Amino acid sequence: MLVSLEITREDVAAFARDGFLIRDRIIDKTTVDRLRDAMERSFQGECETGLMPDEVNWKPGDDPHVTRQICNVWKSNRTLASIILSEAIGRATATLNGWPGARIAQDNLLHKPPASGGTPGGSLGMHQDSAYAGWAAPRLMCTVWIALDDVTRTGGTMEFARGSHLWGASSPIEAFHNPEDYQSDFRRAACAANVPYPDMVAVEVPAGGGSIHHGWLWHGSGPNATRNPRRSVVRHSPAKRDSPATLDMSIRGTSGSEPTLWIPRSFRSSGAMGKVALSSLTPTRVRTSPGMPLE
Secondary structure (H helix, E strand, O other), X not given: OOOOOOOOHHHHHHHHHHOEEEEOOOOOHHHHHHHHHHHHHHHXXXXXXXXXXXXXXXXXXXXXXXXXXXXXXHHOOHHHHHHHOOHHHHHHHHHHHOOOOEOOOEEEEEEEOOOEOOEOEOOEEEEOHHHHOOOOOOOOEEEEEEEOOOOOOOOOOEEEEOOHHHOOOOOOOOXXXXXXXXXXXXXXXXXXXXXXXXXXXXXXOOOOOEEEEEOOOOEEEXXXXXXXXXXXXXXXXXXXXXXXXXXXXXXXXXXXXXXXXOOOHHHOOXXXXXXXXXXXXXXXXXXXXXXXOOO
């Protein structure tokens, strides 16, 4: 199995209470190595499917200290897609939130560079994912974050404010990429929630480990002060509901029936699927929304 994310009743209770789960192992070392290689090739501009990602925030020659990001690389690289579109991730996300299924709204590749020349790798401002999902009904996301390096607090790993998904909704933050103070908006939210001393939890796991967090949980990451990069793969999922401009990648049958994953026709061909062992992703269909031409 490429992805291991079994969810127990105890996990569901902990997620409801804390807003997150942390796992030491989601993917194995071999898969980590394959994803690192695919990530490097993606940042060099390679698109093996012929489809560009939706957003590329860094390219060779740009500032080496900023955190690099690519959004929706699943359509460009089949190795990364085999994890991002994993049935296990969809099922875990749906189970934790009590949803009938889960879609994919967006993925991210994040590469936080190591410190060099006295300058640490850039931070990511603390925020709530669901604040950016005004198009969704319900307006709720759930995110799976997989580390591709051993991650520590000093290395700029993900940080959660335990229970902050219960504070209520805030607006999108002022500065997301490489802010001077990555906790400024978060501190205002904590003050408004009358929580002067939030319980902060760093996701410190080996490569292949990671976390799942609630869409309204406050989270972010500080600068990378180590000599090692901090690379990760992220999937953001809303609940399975009909919603404009969102590709339905739902996992159906979370109560025992056969699951179905939805992927675009342009991505699949018998030869390509065989190369990355995506046989678990059949049957394959596509659902489109008005204004969203796929083929």
